[in-house]
Amino acid sequence: MNKKKVIFLADAFAHQHTGGAELHDAVVIDFFREQGILHEAVNTPAVSVEYINKNKDKIWFISNFVALKNVCKALLAKTCVYYIYEHDYKFSKVRNPIHFPDFLCPKSDLMNLNFYAAAEKVICLSKMHREIFDKNLNLDNIVNINCSMWSDKQLMLFEELQSPHKNGKFAVINTSNPTKRMPQTVEFCKKNNLPFDLISSQNYEEFIRMLANYTGLAFMTGHPEPTPRVAIEAKMLNCKFLAPKQLISVAHEDYFHLSGLEMVEEVRKMRDEALEKFMEWFYEA
Incomplete structure (x- = not known):
């Protein structure tokens, strides 16, 4: 080699x-x-x-x-x-x-x-x-x-967080990045009567542990996402993923129907x- x-x-x-x-x-x-x-x-x-x-x-x-x-x-x-x-x-x-x-x-x-x-x-x-x-x-x-990539240590975290207990709410990522369209996502949740919380953390593990508690993730992105990590992370955590499919590249991949441990192994x-x-x-x- x-x-x-x-x-x-x-x-x-x-x-x-x-x-x-x-x-x-x-x-x-x-x-x-x-x-x-x-x-x-x-x-x-x-x-x-x-x-x-x-x-x-x-x-x-x-x-x-x-x-x-x-x-x-x-x-x-x-x-x-x-x-x-x-x-x-x-x-x-x-x-x-x-x-x-x-x-x-x-x-x-x-x-x-x-x-x-x-x-x-x-x-x-x-x-x-x-x-x-x-x-x-x-x-x-x-x-x-x-797809995007995660380390073995990160994938072990997703394996750990497979609890079926969810809080009945949607997570919305609290960010000032204009392409992530946080204000529009908040408006979408309000318009559709979806209970939601804004979540954020600069610590990756802390963010994933927070997301694991939610029933779903709402993500009204403002550009065609090449492979949004949060989409796969939500699926690995058994969360619903609400987003405009035409802008989520991985939503068009053959494996996107997977969730939980099956998604972890595919990743x-x-x-x-x-x-x-x-x-x-x-x-x-």
Whole structure:
């Protein structure tokens, strides 16, 4: 097996920000470390032309890259082997194709086209996520896995929280992120006479333990979610999930009918298959 070292780039990591992308990336980074192939994980603002030139022999695995300098993107595209691990839609200037019919962005909205085209693979997180990339970029290097990722320790937490005792209310995530549309979700619950609580925590385990008490999760998102972790987390906790299906990519996956321990096992299986696929791609590179 090719043991070429991997540099993992991201705008932020889980110890800096507990967002879905960062929690997902942490699982991948830990796997690369366990495999002995992680050179280092680097924040995108710290990447320079000099750093790239010193590490042209590495494989670059690039997560969120909003803060990556244009000159660095151009140099990577010209001289390096890299994979883009896409968590949203950075081919769009507004980063959200919901503004356009059929999620097809006008040419004037497109960006980062050369950076995507020069990647070994552009890895999307679900079939619907990939379809949106396909129709906007029309590249032959776009692939997809089928779900977000959780560590074994995190999956053990979901296995622990399988109690059927629910409080009869819906959880609404208390967030200022405009794409998560917390005010609209609150309005939806009120309009439909759904009892609800606002919940939040920067501590991941605490948040999951809170969510486990609820009958369901309401989530009126404001963009086409590539693979919203909270959708799968709710299903693993035997919670109902109320959301606009056309905006929830994983709701179109074959496994989405699963819940509880069956969903936990499916998530574990998909994670392991995806990580193995990454290793195969690195070997081919």
